[in-house]
């Protein structure tokens with residue numbers, strides 16, 4: 147499974163009980179669609195930290211990093227690279 | 236159980252010595268619903284306002300747990316529940332977010348006054364149409380040149396009528412959900428910011444709250460706490476501190492209440508015996524003790540794990556539920572133990588009960604805390 151699929155699966159399982167994994171496009175606006183509210187955001191941040199071994203202090207929590215599955219995917223890729231750069235991978 | 240060092244115990248004892256002076260005239264202030272600037276000055280001199288803030292800004296440089304331990308003493312020895320509430324509101328509303336997320340400029344400019352108490356702090360989150368659903372706020376901030384223009388109105392702002400500095404949460408992006416809110420540090424005399432009259436309320440009467448109006452209020456970009464769009468994360472951090480600090484004060488109040496009830500139950504006689512020898516009275520006091528200890532353990536345990544960097548979302552909600560309900564229950568029990576005397580203003584217990592009710596509402600109502608726990612437990616999800 148690639149990261150896009152892992153993230154999609156997580157979001158569907160956690161926040162979209164009536165939706166099939168194939169029904170959440172990677173460019174779907176998670177804010178506009180009401181998928182990511184405040185508690186969901188906290189859960190996602192925590193999950194990203196655990197699942198991708200990211201230090202929460204290193205996660206840049208900006209809207210553009212959380213708006214779509216694609217955005218989350220590319221930002222954890224960048225955060226991972228950043229950690230590798232710091233010798234923490 | 237946590238064990239406190241001699242240094243921590245001395246810090247706590249140091250605060251205790253100021254409390255007699257803070258208690259002078261409490262009943263009259265409560266009756267008149269006034270915030271006492273003289274008492275506030277004493278609080279500032281005691282050093283308590285700077286407990287968790289860096290020594291470079293005049294604070295005492297203590298961690299969360301020591302701060303809570305000393306604040307518990309404030310609850311135990313200071314009989315002015317409103318004043319204590321103003322203290323924790325001041326500390327967590329402005330100093331805590333500035334120290335955690337603020338720029339060097341914001342820290343240098345504001346933390347010294349916050350530590351000293353010469354600058355009184357408040358925060359404005361709730362609005363007439365969005366309380367529990369706070370992030371659905373209508374107050375907006377739009378970028379104009381070097382600053383942001385704030386427009387909207389806030390309500391129930393504790394310390395509002397006496398504040399010099401208000402952290403205002405406003406929506407900066409209508410399409411970014413929880414990441415579309417920003418925290419602004421706004422000075423009281425900024426043109427466009429006005430504060431309504433203190434709103435009369437049930438308890439905590441010496442801690443005034445009011446509406447805050449923002450009418451094209453221009454705030455410099457340098458006064459954003461953290462990053463634009465990061466207001467929810469600021470608020471989440473502040474709420475954790477608010478719950479731990481406000482409710483540990485309540486634990487101190489509960490301990491004092493318990494001591495009074497034990498004394499009274501041993502000295503008051505009916506049917507030729509101390510009332511404490513009647514099982515119903517004894518059980519009521521035992522339940523008070525259990526509730527107090529349970530609240531204390533939840534709060535200190537959650538703080539310990541938060542300091543370790545653990546995820547405490549559920550534990551914060553549980554601590555708040557447990558402690559706020561324990562405060563209401565023990566306050567009602569104390570009134571009952573004291574009988575008719577408990578119902579009189581002279582004994583101060585009816586005021587404690589009125590004060591305690593606020594705790595099941597502010598920092599997220601009990602219903603909202605249950606909702607949070609239920610969601611974190613996955614109860615909103617379908618199985619399979």
Ligand SMILES: Cc1cc2nc3c(=O)[nH]c(=O)nc-3n(C[C@H](O)[C@H](O)[C@H](O)COP(=O)(O)OP(=O)(O)OC[C@H]3O[C@@H](n4cnc5c(N)ncnc54)[C@H](O)[C@@H]3O)c2cc1C
Nearest residue numbers: 358359360361366367391392393593596597598599600602
């Ligand atoms: C003493 C005191 C001090 C305060 N200080 C401040 C302050 O300094 N700054 C500030 O911004 N605000 C402050 N507040 C405001 C406080 O945060 C709000 O009152 C609180 O969040 C509830 O919002 P509300 O009053 O609009 O009630 P509402 O949100 O209208 O709730 C009304 C009732 O409906 C219930 N309810 C609402 N939504 C749900 C749901 N989804 N599920 C189940 N039940 C629900 C609530 O639990 C409550 O019983 C203070 C309040 C008090 C009492």
